[in-house]
Amino acid sequence: MTTSETRRELVDLTVALSRINSVNSTLDPTAPGEAEVGAFVRDWMRNQGWLVHEEWPAPSRPNIIGVIPGGDGPTLMVNAHLDTVGTRPDSFEITLTDDTIHGRGVLDTKGGLAAALLAAASFNDTPPPGDVIIAAVSDEEANSIGTSHLLEGWLPDAAIVIEPTDLTIITGHRGFGILELSYTGRSAHTGHREEGLNAIEPAARLVATLERLESDLRATAPHPLLGFPSVQVTRIHGGRELFTVPDQCSASIEIRSVPGRDTTDVDALTAAVESQATGGFTTDYEWTVMRPPFEVHTGEPIVVAMASASTQSGVGPSLQSAPFWTDAALFADKKIPAVVFGPGGNGIHSDDEWIRIEDLASCYDILRHAMASFGSA
Ligand SMILES: [Zn+2]
Numbered sequence: 001m002t003t004s005e006t007r008r009e010l011v012d013l014t015v016a017l018s019r020i021n022s023v024n025s026t027l028d029p030t031a032p033g034e035a036e037v038g039a040f041v042r043d044w045m046r047n048q049g050w051l052v053h054e055e056w057p058a059p060s061r062p063n064i065i066g067v068i069p070g071g072d073g074p075t076l077m078v079n080a081h082l083d084t085v086g087t088r089p090d091s092f093e094i095t096l097t098d099d100t101i102h103g104r105g106v107l108d109t110k111g112g113l114a115a116a117l118l119a120a121a122s123f124n125d126t127p128p129p130g131d132v133i134i135a136a137v138s139d140e141e142a143n144s145i146g147t148s149h150l151l152e153g154w155l156p157d158a159a160i161v162i163e164p165t166d167l168t169i170i171t172g173h174r175g176f177g178i179l180e181l182s183y184t185g186r187s188a189h190t191g192h193r194e195e196g197l198n199a200i201e202p203a204a205r206l207v208a209t210l211e212r213l214e215s216d217l218r219a220t221a222p223h224p225l226l227g228f229p230s231v232q233v234t235r236i237h238g239g240r241e242l243f244t245v246p247d248q249c250s251a252s253i254e255i256r257s258v259p260g261r262d263t264t265d266v267d268a269l270t271a272a273v274e275s276q277a278t279g280g281f282t283t284d285y286e287w288t289v290m291r292p293p294f295e296v297h298t299g300e301p302i303v304v305a306m307a308s309a310s311t312q313s314g315v316g317p318s319l320q321s322a323p324f325w326t327d328a329a330l331f332a333d334k335k336i337p338a339v340v341f342g343p344g345g346n347g348i349h350s351d352d353e354w355i356r357i358e359d360l361a362s363c364y365d366i367l368r369h370a371m372a373s374f375g376s377a
Pocket residue numbers: 081108109140163164
């Protein structure tokens with residue numbers, strides 16, 4: 001249980017963090033990025049007496065890492081992102097009701113960051129079993145340069161990645177890849193169709209080929225937690241004007257991949273694209289994004305610690321998969337067991353984003369119990 005004083009601290013810190021504009025400057029080049037909110041977190045951590053490290057994956061894009069020294073037990077990292085998506089209108093006014101806090105970033109994910117900071121601060125006088133590291137990172141909403149850079153230098157034994165999960169413990173999600181493709185044909189007057197090479201036609205055949213590929217992928221055994229991979233064309237653009245044979249067509253293709261077979265499925269998609277590169281067209285394609293899937297074994301100590309912390313806090317553990325990608329996959333890629341966890345509310349990336357204060361308190365409580373028990377056995 002949390003005291004009313006702790007609740008007030010949770011609300012105050014969530015509001016203070018959320019009032020600082022930290023819109024991701026990759027998503028919006030006019031936005032400030034994470035420098036100011038990073039400085040706030042750095043000073044807050046220093047006031048606690050923690051060892052604080054500052055890294056700069058890119059200019060104005062800090063990672064702030066605070067270490068609470070513990071005993072000889074394994075190292076636990078809590079990772080929360082500092083950046084948010086934009087707001088419309090451009091407002092960082094934060095409003096409160098008795099039960100909720102409203103404003104950009106309160107749920108995704110400054111409330112969870114506040115809970116992690118205050119949970120870790122409760123160990124200022126009584127060291128946890130192993131070191132607890134709070135990593136406040138940049139750029140999760142775009143290219144995850146923060147966590148990618150972080151994991152070049154920090155390799156904890158386990159991690160909790162904060163995202164809004166309604167207090168459920170996320171043990172897996174799919175990966176994704178984006179392939180950008182363009183066909184170049186030859187323009188001509190449509191009255192002389194035979195003199196041109198219509199670049200929309202191979203794209204149309206590719207759409208049909210990918211539909212078949214997806215149903216082939218679904219004819220195999222599903223992943224027990226994450227089901228099937230999916231393949232779809234998400235953008236297509238071709239043609240210039242009426243009466244001209246289109247000489248250009250471009251498409252974006254997405255795969256959502258599942259663990260264990262992601263490489264094979266990506267190869268199958270690449271092969272399908274190559275099989276359409278015929279008929280005199282110039283075909284250019286490139287995988288522009290490739291993000292691995294994430295899965296953690298439910299017997300891992302971090303999952304066990306989070307599940308029992310959830311029980312101790314009176315929430316009760318619920319283990320699920322998530323429909324979205326998170327930085328937990330970057331930990332999994334480094335063989336670091338991780339879970340995704342955080343408070344609930346609604347409206348992330350929408351005009352009315354809000355967090356439940358009750359969940360903020362439960363999130364704090366669960367993180368505190370997990371920090372106390374992870375590695376204590
Ligand atoms: Zn987020």
